[in-house]
Amino acid sequence: MWTIGVDEAGRGPVLGPLVVGAVALPTADLEILVRHGVKDSKDLTDKKRKQLVDWFHEQSNQRGWKYSLIECGPARVDNGVQTTGLNLLEVELFAEALIQIRQQVDQPVHVINDACDVNEQRFTDRIAARLPQWPWKDSTIHSEHKADATFPIVGMASILAKVERDNRIEQISQDVGIPLGSGYPSDPNTKAALPNLLVDSEPHPALRWSWKTVTRAWNEKYGVDPPKRTYKDGQQKTLF
Incomplete structure (x- = not known):
């Protein structure tokens, strides 16, 4: 067993x-x-x-x-x-x-x-x-x-x-070149990093666009909701 x-x-x-x-x-x-x-x-x-x-x-x-x-x-x-x-x-x-x-x-x-x-x-x-x-x-x-x-x-x-x-x-933090903290919305480092992840035509791919934190920040910056995200099957990793 x-x-x-x-x-x-x-x-x-x-x-x-x-x-x-x-x-x-x-x-x-x-x-x-x-x-x-x-x-x-x-x-x-x-x-x-x-x-x-x-x-x-x-x-x-x-x-x-x-x-x-x-x-x-x-x-x-x-x-x-x-x-x-x-x-x-x-x-x-x-x-x-x-x-x-x-x-x-x-x-x-x-x-x-x-x-x-x-x-x-x-x-x-x-x-x-x-x-x-x-x-x-x-x-x-x-x-x-x-x-x-x-x-x-x-x-x-x-x-x-x-x-x-x-x-x-x-790894993501190293890629973007700034500390991201834990990723939780309450984390000061995450809060500070968020505006730097909203500078392109759509939110950074590491973000969860459906989270209210992202929607609110994007709306404050651009006056509209963030674009809808597309998803294709297979966008995850398996390790064992």
Whole structure:
């Protein structure tokens, strides 16, 4: 029996990707995460998160642990918000991460999702409906609010997702030549950077154009709403 934890990072920021991480390991190995201090990424320093990611990759090489990361770019986030809504977009991303794990783990699994939906069972059912041949043999799936704080394996998934997102924000910051902060609208560095990302005929591609923060800033600068964004399937990355 294997256990899989799934979580996301970057649901609320005004720029950068939304990243979903999934971690899978033999259930007998779960105690190793506990002993090593794995917990919700929000309760860890940036330095500690990076150390845990390095440690996880070492353990994965030694023990055969598996993971997947689904990077959903701003264009797909905007498309999701404007069509099905953010919760259903996360359902799709969680399912994609689990499908990638399933390609690596052909064993009975117990899946634990960090639920973003107020209705945990609905979140579970929607993900399960998108998994090919579900129910998998001798496997179960459930979702909980704050699962990243309750289950270390979900915490590990949140850490992988958070560090991956932070790395992408740093890359974008280097590309544009200014500090972008965390990407959250309340971050002073993000606030200061926003006008510099609105200087062309349309908002910078790293921004989420559908966010009220962008709409308001664009309207204040140009007197009109920002242009509608187009999206083509395949504008996300999968890493595992």
